[in-house]
């Protein structure tokens with residue numbers, strides 16, 4: 407059995423299976439939890455049935471037309487109606503699937519006062535609507551050029567300005583390492599501030615499985631602090647998903 411804190415990201419793992427077969431594959435490998443990046447592309451009733459028995463730690467709200475480059479709307483002036491519509495769709499689906507939290511993407515925009523104001527205005531509205539915790543995630547600009555929310559300091563400042571316990575930090579240790587060079591100190595700070603909503607992990611070199619003891623200290627810190635949240639496995643398996651799970655075995659770390 408895989409420790410309950412680890413969630414298989416079903417848009418990145420088990421891609422050797424059809425989407426609706428991936429929950430069963432995760433269950434068979436011993437996962438108790440999953441996270442979903444683009445669940446809105448699938449039939450909600452069929453998805454709910456396929457997910458039976460699994461905890462859905464996180465889903466993303468729809469972020470627009472991914473193929474044409476859209477990456478969410480929170481920081482985009484003039485797109486407030488789209489932000490609201492996609493947020494409500496994400497929340498509706500999260501409630502149907504019993505998901506614990508919803509990730510709202512920020513969009514591609516420079517970090518300017520206008521974009522920050524738009525982001526704050528939109529997130530304030532979302533926090534008021536939402537019965538569920540919402541997360542926001544700094545994403546590195548090597549992988550997602552031009553993404554608005556990209557540093558930990560920027561995310562912490564915005565979350566602080568919102569002052570709503572509904573809006574939490576999604577700390578992807580991979581994005582954090584790529585952007586900041588280190589991740590343990592950022593994780594520790596987020597825990598100290600009480601803003602950590604969700605963690606994700608991937609090997610820093612090529613976004614495959616983490617290697618060796620790559621995040622041993624970070625995972626040990628979460629355990630030591632008794633943090634109750636989930637850690638999503640959001641990486642591109644080198645080959646077979648199941649064989650690649652060997653890194654999760656503490657004896658192998």
Ligand SMILES: O=C(O)C(=O)CO
Nearest residue numbers: 443466543545578640
């Ligand atoms: O690309 C990522 O890291 C994301 O989590 C987008 O949802």
